[in-house]
Amino acid sequence: MNTDLIRTFLEVAKTRHFGHAADNLFLTQSAVSFRVKQLEDVLGVSLFTRQRNNILLTSAGERLLPHAENLLANWQLAIQEVGLPKAQNLQLALGGTSNLWDVFLQSLLPKLAEKFPHISIRTEMNQSQHLIRSLLGGRLDIAVLLDAPSNMDIDSHLAGHLELIMVCNEPDKLLADIPSIGHVFVDWGTSVNLQQARLFEYPVAPVLHTGQSHIALEFILTHKGAAHLPVALVDSYVKEGYLYQVKDAMTIKQDVYLVYSRDYSGNEDLESIVGFIDSLAIKPDDPLR
Numbered sequence: 001m002n003t004d005l006i007r008t009f010l011e012v013a014k015t016r017h018f019g020h021a022a023d024n025l026f027l028t029q030s031a032v033s034f035r036v037k038q039l040e041d042v043l044g045v046s047l048f049t050r051q052r053n054n055i056l057l058t059s060a061g062e063r064l065l066p067h068a069e070n071l072l073a074n075w076q077l078a079i080q081e082v083g084l085p086k087a088q089n090l091q092l093a094l095g096g097t098s099n100l101w102d103v104f105l106q107s108l109l110p111k112l113a114e115k116f117p118h119i120s121i122r123t124e125m126n127q128s129q130h131l132i133r134s135l136l137g138g139r140l141d142i143a144v145l146l147d148a149p150s151n152m153d154i155d156s157h158l159a160g161h162l163e164l165i166m167v168c169n170e171p172d173k174l175l176a177d178i179p180s181i182g183h184v185f186v187d188w189g190t191s192v193n194l195q196q197a198r199l200f201e202y203p204v205a206p207v208l209h210t211g212q213s214h215i216a217l218e219f220i221l222t223h224k225g226a227a228h229l230p231v232a233l234v235d236s237y238v239k240e241g242y243l244y245q246v247k248d249a250m251t252i253k254q255d256v257y258l259v260y261s262r263d264y265s266g267n268e269d270l271e272s273i274v275g276f277i278d279s280l281a282i283k284p285d286d287p288l289r
Contacts, residue, residue, distance in 0.1 A: 003075050006068045008035040009047060013065060016055045066133060073139040090116055090269055095124035095131045096144040099186065100256070102213045103162065103230045105144060108277070115276055127211075128189075135261050141270055142277075143259045146189030156259040159278055164188060166249035167234050168226035174248050175199060182207035184216045184227035192254050196228065199249070228252055 011021040012032065022029040040047055047061035057065065092112070096105045105123075112119060124134060132149050134140040148156045168181060178200065185196060185206035208219050216227045217234065226246055237243040258274060 002038075003072060005035050005039040005042070006072050008032055009039055009061075009064070010068055010072065012036060012048065012055065013057055013061065013068075018055065066137070069133070070137040070139065073134070073137070090119045091122070092119055092142070092270075092273060093122045093124065093134075093140045094142050094144075095126060095134060095140045097128060097131070097146065097187075098125050098212045099188065100144050100146065101125050103233055104256070108280070111280070112273070112276070116273070132259075135259065138261070138263075141260060142274065144277075145257050145259050146254055147191070148255075148257045149259060153262055154259055155262050156257045158255055159258045160256050162254045162256060163231045164192065164228040164252040164254055165231055165234070166226055166228050166246040167220070167238065167243040168246055169220050169224055169243055171244045173226065173244065173246050175246060178226050178246070179204045182223075182225035184219060184225040185209045186213055186216045186227050186229065187211040188228065188252075188254050192228070192252055195250075195252055 008021065008025060008027075011024055012018060015021045015024065018029050018032050018036075022032045025032065036047060043060070043064070045060040046058050047064065049056050049058050094105070094108075109121060109123070112121060124131065124140060126134070128143075128145050128147060128149070131140060131143040131145065132151065132154065135143055136151075136153060144159070145156075148158075166175075168178075170181065173181065183199075183204050183206045185208070187193065187210070188196075207225055208216065210216050210219075213229050213233055216225075217229060217237075219225060220227060221237070221242060226249075228249075234243055238245065258277060260270065260274065
């Protein structure tokens with residue numbers, strides 16, 4: 001199988017636009033169309049359909065999508081592993097949602113490199129369902145998630161938690177003031193999202209909905225609004241008077257889970273890495289003073 005065909009199929013599936021896919025792949029639009037046609041000829045099915053100027057996956061295209069992701073990822077992984085220097089004999093594919101990269105995983109990488117000098121790390125930032133699929137497909141070793149998955153092929157355990165406080169850029173605000181200054185909704189997983197939905201007596205449409213805490217923080221600092229953000233992220237801004245806690249908003253505790261495939265049981269390298277991450281004890285910073 002020509003991996004260029006798979007890569008082109010995935011780019012069109014992602015952008016839902018032949019022209020945009022061509023730009024991202026540095027190809028002409030006709031070359032993209034030709035590659036898709038080649039792949040359709042190989043498989044004997046249509047992969048895309050046009051509806052109202054929109055490119056949609058057919059049912060066959062939908063079925064191909066996870067296999068195509070696995071094929072391309074495994075090929076890239078094979079290239080990396082074959083070309084890996086002998087000195088780097090420990091490999092780790094680590095994934096997490098965007099908000100966890102913001103507040104924890106980004107700072108974890110240098111700690112892993114220091115603890116395991118011969119490690120080679122590959123990272124993935126994606127939504128939870130895609131990370132689970134990567135775990136099951138063998139493309140990830142460990143995922144750090146906000147909700148523990150219920151899957152018989154996956155093990156998970158509680159690694160710690162984050163404390164989320166509601167902050168805004170104006171003093172002396174209450175929950176009743178949030179509709180007027182704007183609710184910034186940060187996706188912190190199912191349990192927290194349900195709590196956020198119950199904050200107000202009447203439904204309040206968010207002025208911004210994001211999965212990245214740094215985007216929410218920048219929006220509030222430069223514009224306005226209120227959001228539940230980690231103590232570790234906003235502590236210094238509160239102490240310096242750039243942000244203020246919403247007085248009657250509750251503090252929310254969000255659990256953080258380490259998730260990995262059961263196929264890795266007995267893998268001493270992975271167990272060492274999991275143990276090290278556990279030892280860091282994902283937890284909130286000291287309470288604001």
